[in-house]
Amino acid sequence: MAPRKGPSNRMKKQGIPPPLDESLVTRKRKDAPAAPVEERGKKRRTESKAVKPVAAAQNNSVKKNKEKGKPANAKKKPAPPPPASDEEISSDEDGVDDPDVMDDNLGDVNVTGLDALGSASESEELDDDEFGDSGSDVVDSDTENTGRKAAMWSDDEDEEDIEEKLTAANIEGLSRKLDMQKAIEEAEAQAELEEAAMQTNIAGDKPKILDDEEEGGRRITNLDTTQDLQLLRTRLNDTIRVLEDFKNLAEEGRSRVEYRAQMLKDVCSYYGYSEFLADKLLNLFPPREAFAFFEANETPRPIVIRTNTLRTHRRELAQTLINRGVQLEPIGKWSKVGLQIFESQVPLGATPEYLAGHYILQAASSFLPVMALAPQENERILDMAAAPGGKTTHIAALMKNTGCIFANDSNKDRAKGLIGNIHRLGCKNTIVCNYSALEFPKVMGGFDRVLLDAPCSGTGVIAKDASIKTNKTEADFIKLPHLQKQLILSAIDSVDHASKTGGYIVYSTCSVTVEENEQVVQYALNKRPNVKLVETGLTFGKEGFTRYMGKIFHPSLKLTRRYYPHAYNVDGFFIAKFKKIGPTPPNAVGVANATRHGKAATNGAVEEEIVDKTPIVEDGEKDDDDFGGWDDEEDQKLIERAQRSELRRKGKNPKAVLGAKAAKAAKPEKKADEKSEEKDRVSEKNDKQDGKVDSAAKTEAKANGVSAKSKEAESKSRRKSGGKKEK
Numbered sequence: 001m002a003p004r005k006g007p008s009n010r011m012k013k014q015g016i017p018p019p020l021d022e023s024l025v026t027r028k029r030k031d032a033p034a035a036p037v038e039e040r041g042k043k044r045r046t047e048s049k050a051v052k053p054v055a056a057a058q059n060n061s062v063k064k065n066k067e068k069g070k071p072a073n074a075k076k077k078p079a080p081p082p083p084a085s086d087e088e089i090s091s092d093e094d095g096v097d098d099p100d101v102m103d104d105n106l107g108d109v110n111v112t113g114l115d116a117l118g119s120a121s122e123s124e125e126l127d128d129d130e131f132g133d134s135g136s137d138v139v140d141s142d143t144e145n146t147g148r149k150a151a152m153w154s155d156d157e158d159e160e161d162i163e164e165k166l167t168a169a170n171i172e173g174l175s176r177k178l179d180m181q182k183a184i185e186e187a188e189a190q191a192e193l194e195e196a197a198m199q200t201n202i203a204g205d206k207p208k209i210l211d212d213e214e215e216g217g218r219r220i221t222n223l224d225t226t227q228d229l230q231l232l233r234t235r236l237n238d239t240i241r242v243l244e245d246f247k248n249l250a251e252e253g254r255s256r257v258e259y260r261a262q263m264l265k266d267v268c269s270y271y272g273y274s275e276f277l278a279d280k281l282l283n284l285f286p287p288r289e290a291f292a293f294f295e296a297n298e299t300p301r302p303i304v305i306r307t308n309t310l311r312t313h314r315r316e317l318a319q320t321l322i323n324r325g326v327q328l329e330p331i332g333k334w335s336k337v338g339l340q341i342f343e344s345q346v347p348l349g350a351t352p353e354y355l356a357g358h359y360i361l362q363a364a365s366s367f368l369p370v371m372a373l374a375p376q377e378n379e380r381i382l383d384m385a386a387a388p389g390g391k392t393t394h395i396a397a398l399m400k401n402t403g404c405i406f407a408n409d410s411n412k413d414r415a416k417g418l419i420g421n422i423h424r425l426g427c428k429n430t431i432v433c434n435y436s437a438l439e440f441p442k443v444m445g446g447f448d449r450v451l452l453d454a455p456c457s458g459t460g461v462i463a464k465d466a467s468i469k470t471n472k473t474e475a476d477f478i479k480l481p482h483l484q485k486q487l488i489l490s491a492i493d494s495v496d497h498a499s500k501t502g503g504y505i506v507y508s509t510c511s512v513t514v515e516e517n518e519q520v521v522q523y524a525l526n527k528r529p530n531v532k533l534v535e536t537g538l539t540f541g542k543e544g545f546t547r548y549m550g551k552i553f554h555p556s557l558k559l560t561r562r563y564y565p566h567a568y569n570v571d572g573f574f575i576a577k578f579k580k581i582g583p584t585p586p587n588a589v590g591v592a593n594a595t596r597h598g599k600a601a602t603n604g605a606v607e608e609e610i611v612d613k614t615p616i617v618e619d620g621e622k623d624d625d626d627f628g629g630w631d632d633e634e635d636q637k638l639i640e641r642a643q644r645s646e647l648r649r650k651g652k653n654p655k656a657v658l659g660a661k662a663a664k665a666a667k668p669e670k671k672a673d674e675k676s677e678e679k680d681r682v683s684e685k686n687d688k689q690d691g692k693v694d695s696a697a698k699t700e701a702k703a704n705g706v707s708a709k710s711k712e713a714e715s716k717s718r719r720k721s722g723g724k725k726e727k
């Protein structure tokens with residue numbers, strides 16, 4: 001059996017894996033009837049990806065085993081019914097995961113791949129892009145590659161010729177790839193046929209899974225996975241079959257709990273998860289879907305790049321990259337800026353186009369929170385946890401570099417990467433800051449929209465980081481949700497409910513656990529009655545849970561969206577969009593340090609929300625920090641020196657000219673000084689009454705957080721220089 005190479009997994013379509021073929025059973029069953037070889041062979045052909053031994057936890061051999069085996073991606077599977085709300089999207093679909101093995105036999109599967117997931121909701125980007133839609137709901141590059149590509153690349157009538165060339169170049173590469181892939185598949189299928197011929201088919205039997213009763217009570221067999229991973233996988237499948245049809249397939253006297261416990265154990269052994277995490281993840285899905293989820297975590301997601309529309313158009317970028325030997329195609333109707341990369345002759349992180357900021361390597365799922373945020377031109381946006389800036393730079397592109405984005409991250413090192421991306425991608429409307437997001441809106445508030453792409457456990461990106469399988473503990477799922485709950489309140493309080501164009505908050509995580517998602521959103525709804533959930537505007541995604549393990553969430557939680565690797569071949573993700581419909585009550589939880597200037601009316605209702613948007617400067621903190629800052633005296637000296645040199649160059653006497661100017665300006669300057677001193681006295685009086693901000697800056701703070709900041713700085717500097725003069 002030919003081992004599958006790393007990058008090839010990225011092109012393959014992915015979906016809920018098929019029920020395992022019983023013919024794969026390697027356990028010797030004395031009483032099992034031999035299966036007709038021919039039939040089995042047929043089935044094996046359609047399920048040629050059904051066997052993939054995966055890492056056994058005990059020897060940390062995830063990678064090794066992965067290479068030895070092969071992913072059990074859906075080749076033929078029952079199509080589970082799509083969730084009612086998922087418009088055109090089927091619930092179980094799929095994607096593209098293996099450049100070597102495009103899905104060639106989807107049977108009755110309703111595919112919704114990366115390139116078939118509804119239409120773009122990024123209206124701003126529609127104009128920018130000249131790609132046509134593939135018009136296909138099923139991605140099957142193996143069988144319809146040429147036709148599909150042609151349709152994809154020939155939408156623009158004006159540039160038909162160019163596109164033909166482009167198409168030819170791309171297709172040529174892809175066809176070669178697909179030929180190779182077909183050859184590999186055939187070899188694999190042949191090998192599997194032979195293997196299957198030696199196996200026993202137990203279809204229709206009640207599978208014997210659990211151990212017999214013994215003196216010490218019932219034991220659950222615990223196979224040594226290193227002995228036979230295939231056997232383990234088969235048992236896993238048998239257990240799932242029993243759980244799906246318990247009445248008919250369960251052994252007499254056995255309970256569901258026993259089979260469930262067996263499945264948990266086998267998942268841990270086969271995929272290498274800690275029991276704690278496997279249990280948590282198993283609880284999210286019906287058994288068959290859980291299996292699909294665990295499977296999908298064994299294969300990487302497709303490599304995707306996002307076109308930076310501040311610098312180029314997607315078609316231009318595609319053409320340039322194709323010329324460099326990159327095989328690619330648009331990721332689908334739902335995005336007008338994404339390109340899926342199948343193979344590249346050049347390192348994608350070092351092409352001239354990359355260095356010039358024409359694109360960023362970004363997982364497809366990371367497009368979604370920004371699409372849900374739907375930033376508008378000229379708005380003020382806060383990206384609370386922004387590093388390394390994939391989403392910030394996307395926001396900047398959608399805003400066409402207008403308005404203002406505050407890109408914040410509490411991690412200074414990560415903020416450096418953020419700054420790098422902002423520069424490389426040419427974002428000119430973005431200010432980077434380095435606070436804990438918990439400090440908002442004290443730092444600044446009144447935003448039109450806030451994105452909180454929260455720090456999380458990463459259970460949606462296990463395919464990228466297998467260490468998550470074992471390194472998450474119960475404590476993580478207490479600490480993280482706690483932080484996320486605090487952060488979401490800060491996000492809400494930082495938004496201007498009266499924003500003419502916005503008033504939205506998007507909360508996202510790359511985790512699939514309920515603790516970090518629905519429970520955080522429910523907490524926000526409980527603590528902030530001034531927000532409600534609204535549609536994300538995303539054309540695909542499963543509904544968030546409204547009930548989970550005895551917990552009941554607000555019905556509007558179904559407006560949130562869940563993304564799974566096995567369903568859409570994207571990283572696991574969660575997205576919720578809130579609309580702020582009123583000011584945050586000043587006595588609300590977590591608000592003490594935030595909207596501390598809010599006033600409660602006598603009847604207890606909120607009269608007015610006045611958010612102090614002025615940065616809090618610690619006592620004794622220097623004005624001129626690492627980011628720069630002004631030294632008026634030093635600047636003045638430099639200006640004067642430059643003026644003198646200039647005059648000397650012109651043959652004039654600097655003393656005479658500057659002296660005369662100074663004398664002329666002396667009288668009015670004195671008046672101005674007096675005025676300024678009077679203003680400062682008033683200002684200082686206000687400061688005493690109010691604490692921090694002078695009245696002028698504070699009034700403006702209500703209207704505009706940024707100018708309030710500079711007003712205060714201006715006022716301080718006036719007071720400073722006034723003081724110096726007095727001395």
Ligand SMILES: C[S@@+](CC[C@H](N)C(=O)[O-])C[C@H]1O[C@@H](n2cnc3c(N)ncnc32)[C@H](O)[C@@H]1O
Pocket residue numbers: 366384385386387388389390391392408409410411414435436437438453454455456
């Ligand atoms: C999921 S990542 C953000 C990814 C980013 N939005 C992007 O698209 O590139 C979460 C980020 O939250 C940051 N973070 C963690 N705790 C934070 C806090 N209290 N305040 C602000 N940022 C925080 C981490 O440093 C990390 O960069």
